[in-house]
Amino acid sequence: DAGVTQSPTHLIKTRGQQVTLRCSPKSGHDTVSWYQQALGQGPQFIFQYYEEEERQRGNFPDRFSGHQFPNYSSELNVNALLLGDSALYLCASSWPGQGFRTQYFGPGTRLLVL
Amino acid sequence: DAKTTQPPSMDCAEGRAANLPCNHSTISGNEYVYWYRQIHSQGPQYIIHGLKNNETNEMASLIITEDRKSSTLILPHATLRDTAVYYCIVRVETGANNLFFGTGTRLTVIP
Numbered sequence: 001d002a003g004v005t006q007s008p009t010h011l012i013k014t015r016g017q018q019v020t021l022r023c024s025p026k027s028g029h030d031t032v033s034w035y036q037q038a039l040g041q042g043p044q045f046i047f048q049y050y051e052e053e054e055r056q057r058g059n060f061p062d063r064f065s066g067h068q069f070p071n072y073s074s075e076l077n078v079n080a081l082l083l084g085d086s087a088l089y090l091c092a093s094s095w096p097g098q099g100f101r102t103q104y105f106g107p108g109t110r111l112l113v114l
Numbered sequence: 115d116a117k118t119t120q121p122p123s124m125d126c127a128e129g130r131a132a133n134l135p136c137n138h139s140t141i142s143g144n145e146y147v148y149w150y151r152q153i154h155s156q157g158p159q160y161i162i163h164g165l166k167n168n169e170t171n172e173m174a175s176l177i178i179t180e181d182r183k184s185s186t187l188i189l190p191h192a193t194l195r196d197t198a199v200y201y202c203i204v205r206v207e208t209g210a211n212n213l214f215f216g217t218g219t220r221l222t223v224i225p
Binding site: 004033035041042043044045048056058090092102103104105106107108 | 148156157158159160163199201212213214215216217218
């Protein structure tokens with residue numbers, strides 16, 4: 001059983017460009033969350049998708065948008081890239097059921113904006 | 115979600131128990147304590163969680179004080195592969211289940 005997968009692993013863009021990152025959740029998981037982790041910091045919550053809708057959003061501008069597909073996979077889009085968007089972008093998935101929703105993280109996509 | 119306080123760094127000798135403390139003095143009655151760790155250049159990995167009872171799994175033990183204002187993650191026999199940043203997170207189990215990460219404790223296991 002594959003865990004959470006993300007693509008690409010690394011990406012280099014220039015300021016003003018747009019980028020799309022992809023995430024496939026762990027089998028059986030229906031909820032996908034995205035986090036941004038700047039160097040030396042803990043991950044910061046961007047938003048979460050459930051049933052193809054954004055359910056909750058952190059303190060990130062509208063340049064950050066997402067999508068969830070019927071197969072539960074998800075995309076993170078960032079428009080008008082800034083140098084400060086350089087970070088590790090993490091995807092996490094969790095499963096339905098009673099009680100706990102422990103999140104499983106993918107390896108991340110490292111984005112460098114020049 | 116309640117905030118947590120962790121020491122920025124700790125060292126532990128290989129083979130010895132690593133005890134990582136976390137203060138969460140403003141925790142609410144319905145908030146759980148979660149521990150994750152992040153090995154360099156990887157995504158965070160779930161370790162353990164609990165509400166008020168002590169918990170143990172194949173990776174670690176979680177000791178929560180009776181007043182629930184602090185907890186300790188115990189790695190019973192630390193190995194070099196346990197070198198990582200450890201995050202203590204407190205949150206409710208309702209609604210959207212995003213996690214709020216602080217800066218964590220950087221544990222270095224020394225040979």
